[in-house]
Amino acid sequence: MKKVRPFISTLVLLLLAFTLTGCIDRIFNLEIKEVEAPTFRLDEDEDGTFLLTMLCATKGATIRYEYNGKWPNQNSLKYTEPIEIKEDTVIYAKGFKKNYWSSMVSSFYKSFFVESVAISPSGGFFITPPTITLECPTEDTVIYYSLDGSTPTEESILYEAPFEITSNCVLKARAIRRNWTSVRVTEALFNVCEISSEMVYIPGGTFFMGRTKGEGESDEYPPHNVEIAAFYMDKYPVTNGQYRFTTGIGADISHHIQMDVPTQNKTWNQAIQYCNLRSIAEGFTPVYSLNGSTDPADWGVVPPSESSSAWNGMICNWDANGYRLPTEAEWEYAARGGLNTPNYFYSGSDDINTVAWYYGNSGGTSSIVGEKSANRLGICDMSGNIREWCWDWYDAQYYANSPTSNPRGPDSGNYHVLRGGYWGDFPSYCQVSHRFIHITPFSTSYANGFRVCRSAQ
Numbered sequence: 001m002k003k004v005r006p007f008i009s010t011l012v013l014l015l016l017a018f019t020l021t022g023c024i025d026r027i028f029n030l031e032i033k034e035v036e037a038p039t040f041r042l043d044e045d046e047d048g049t050f051l052l053t054m055l056c057a058t059k060g061a062t063i064r065y066e067y068n069g070k071w072p073n074q075n076s077l078k079y080t081e082p083i084e085i086k087e088d089t090v091i092y093a094k095g096f097k098k099n100y101w102s103s104m105v106s107s108f109y110k111s112f113f114v115e116s117v118a119i120s121p122s123g124g125f126f127i128t129p130p131t132i133t134l135e136c137p138t139e140d141t142v143i144y145y146s147l148d149g150s151t152p153t154e155e156s157i158l159y160e161a162p163f164e165i166t167s168n169c170v171l172k173a174r175a176i177r178r179n180w181t182s183v184r185v186t187e188a189l190f191n192v193c194e195i196s197s198e199m200v201y202i203p204g205g206t207f208f209m210g211r212t213k214g215e216g217e218s219d220e221y222p223p224h225n226v227e228i229a230a231f232y233m234d235k236y237p238v239t240n241g242q243y244r245f246t247t248g249i250g251a252d253i254s255h256h257i258q259m260d261v262p263t264q265n266k267t268w269n270q271a272i273q274y275c276n277l278r279s280i281a282e283g284f285t286p287v288y289s290l291n292g293s294t295d296p297a298d299w300g301v302v303p304p305s306e307s308s309s310a311w312n313g314m315i316c317n318w319d320a321n322g323y324r325l326p327t328e329a330e331w332e333y334a335a336r337g338g339l340n341t342p343n344y345f346y347s348g349s350d351d352i353n354t355v356a357w358y359y360g361n362s363g364g365t366s367s368i369v370g371e372k373s374a375n376r377l378g379i380c381d382m383s384g385n386i387r388e389w390c391w392d393w394y395d396a397q398y399y400a401n402s403p404t405s406n407p408r409g410p411d412s413g414n415y416h417v418l419r420g421g422y423w424g425d426f427p428s429y430c431q432v433s434h435r436f437i438h439i440t441p442f443s444t445s446y447a448n449g450f451r452v453c454r455s456a457q
Contacts, residue, residue: 037104272314415437
């Protein structure tokens with residue numbers, strides 16, 4: 001009997017263990033369930049109000065939630081009715097029910113984007129300072145802007161009223177509303193340059209054209225007597241600002257381009273086009289015509305190479321009162337101040353440094369027009385800064401048989417004449433009698449620009 005009792009005790013313990021295990025299984029498998037994770041529905045009413053509804057598929061479950069990164073628990077906000085969403089919002093929600101495992105966490109995210117700022121005017125080229133207006137369609141915003149190209153922040157300039165832009169700049173603007181996403185930056189480029197179109201009256205007269213002192217190139221001889229009718233000439237070479245304003249070409253180019261220096265890299269054809277565009281803009285009769293039209297819009301694109309001969313038939317109406325290139329004789333007459341006395345090497349002086357930008361003083365670049373002394377007639381930059389296109393075709397022997405009254409050059413040729421020297425030239429090339437040639441009407445160079453004149457009628 002002593003050996004039987006331990007066996008019975010062991011059997012009782014095993015039966016009890018099996019019984020408890022079954023109870024635990026029933027507890028876990030039959031009574032404890034997990035609450036379904038909450039879901040979200042966002043509705044927008046007719047007024048643009050957003051309402052967030054939270055739903056849970058587990059009947060009788062309670063939804064609790066937290067804003068902006070906090071993890072929900074049984075003490076969090078209890079969801080009872082739709083929530084109005086009116087700013088950037090992050091919500092985490094969790095379902096709870098007695099005798100149920102709590103649900104997985106669900107997340108909701110809604111962003112509100114501030115609309116772009118409208119800049120008026122929207123950039124461009126201006127000859128007077130434009131007044132800038134900034135507007136944002138999104139309500140309750142404040143606008144910040146910068147004028148140096150940097151991205152606007154709340155540390156930038158606060159827009160409070162329309163303002164003027166008085167110099168070249170990149171304007172950037174952004175609207176900000178508290179707790180709304182604001183990433184849209186509006187950008188506009190403004191080129192502001194006062195256009196000086198001052199012209200000088202050149203009275204008619206007679207002068208000696210060509211090399212009158214010192215030694216020069218063979219095509220500067222012989223010096224000969226020429227009579228010139230009165231005309232008007234630009235006081236300065238055509239600047240980047242004038243060219244862009246008149247032609248509309250390059251008005252959106254980087255604000256780093258200086259507007260009050262001579263325009264360069266211009267072909268003879270582009271100078272002709274500019275003359276008619278400026279004449280039309282200012283109400284004068286255009287001088288040049290091609291295929292019967294004085295409107296450059298009818299001429300097609302500016303010829304890019306010698307294979308394009310479409311513009312070779314350009315006709316000049318000398319009786320029209322519009323803008324044109326000076327003849328070679330007009331150019332030299334104006335450069336000499338209308339007289340040969342005093343008989344200067346350069347336009348206004350024998351000292352090149354007082355009247356011209358050339359390789360010895362230019363620093364390797366063009367300069368603002370009018371910074372050197374004018375000649376007797378009040379005209380500037382005729383001996384340096386930029387070479388200037390003339391109307392005439394080039395002929396090395398032309399001076400030997402040139403008309404004595406208002407010569408206009410040969411009837412045809414391969415090259416047009418440039419006068420005046422440029423910022424990279426030697427002094428001898430800047431003298432008033434020097435003729436620069438071997439340039440076709442479609443050729444460009446950083447040395448080449450122009451100034452225009454009008455007949456005095």
